[in-house]
Amino acid sequence: ILNVEQSPQSLHVQEGDSTNFTCSFPSSNFYALHWYRWETAKSPEALFVMTLNGDEKKKGRISATLNTKEGYSYLYIKGSQPEDSATYLCALYMEYGNKLVFGAGTILRVKS
Amino acid sequence: DTEVTQTPKHLVMGMTNKKSLKCEQHMGHRAMYWYKQKAKKPPELMFVYSYEKLSINESVPSRFSPECPNSSLLNLHLHALQPEDSALYLCASSQVGYTQYFGPGTRLTVL
Numbered sequence: 001i002l003n004v005e006q007s008p009q010s011l012h013v014q015e016g017d018s019t020n021f022t023c024s025f026p027s028s029n030f031y032a033l034h035w036y037r038w039e040t041a042k043s044p045e046a047l048f049v050m051t052l053n054g055d056e057k058k059k060g061r062i063s064a065t066l067n068t069k070e071g072y073s074y075l076y077i078k079g080s081q082p083e084d085s086a087t088y089l090c091a092l093y094m095e096y097g098n099k100l101v102f103g104a105g106t107i108l109r110v111k112s
Numbered sequence: 113d114t115e116v117t118q119t120p121k122h123l124v125m126g127m128t129n130k131k132s133l134k135c136e137q138h139m140g141h142r143a144m145y146w147y148k149q150k151a152k153k154p155p156e157l158m159f160v161y162s163y164e165k166l167s168i169n170e171s172v173p174s175r176f177s178p179e180c181p182n183s184s185l186l187n188l189h190l191h192a193l194q195p196e197d198s199a200l201y202l203c204a205s206s207q208v209g210y211t212q213y214f215g216p217g218t219r220l221t222v223l
Contacts, residue, residue: 004154034211043116044202044214089154098143098208099168102154 002026004092006103014111017080021106023073023090030092033073034100035064038087047075047088080110118203118215126223127193133218135186135203144186145212146178147202155202161186162208193222 005024013019023033032051038044048057053068061078077084087107091100116137125131135144143162147155160168161180169178175197177189186203198221204212 031209036214041216043216046211046213049211098160098162099157100155100212102156104152104154 002092002094002101004090004101004103006088006090006106008106009104010107010109012109012111013080015081017110018076018078019080019108020074020076021088021108023075023103025071025092029095031095032093033066034091034093035073035075036089036091038089038105039085044089049093075106077108080108082110082112084108085110116203116205116213116215118201118218120218121216122219122221124221124223125190125193127195129193130189130191132190133188133201133203133220135188135205135215136184137205137213138184139205139213140183141205141207141213142183143206143208143212144180145204145206146186146188147204149200149202149217159188190220193220195222198222 007022032049034049035047036044037047048064050057050066055066057064064075066073075088085108087105089102089105091102093100119134145160146158148158149155157170158172159178164180164183175192179187200217200219202217203215206212
């Protein structure tokens, strides 16, 4: 069973702080790594899809990197805003079965 | 339209009831998914339909019965559920092998 770990479990920061969290995985036998943002009572929203070792993606103040050799991905948020408050999920898209395997997520709360 | 809709938003049912969850998308996606999420746990895949055919059943108990009547609709029929089946049920859709788009979920409580 593939275990996708996310840390920390939760994070409370002040508005303007930059923050980052980690997604760890034991295997490189996956096709892609996905990051999702999930606000309370809304649908999980796809942020990034990364496939190659060394991939870096950026959307506004949010960026992500992927290291398949050491088995981790980082998500960075620069200058956190209250609207960034959400649960951030990472998931591995497996080469077989057209399936996503999720981590439990990092809950981010940004105080104004 | 990048929206996946799910109905109902909330459902409370007894262990002897039969109910259904519905999911709809109009993005032309040919893969649709059901996930189950318990509090503070990762979403767990239950079923995958590809081109309206069931392609993955993750050893889900038979009291959950999926149905894909056409390429836009996905149902999950519920019968004789247990209190431990209380969870958030998420539907998603995608082009096969591409990013999955999720609905907001149905919060199910089994009494």
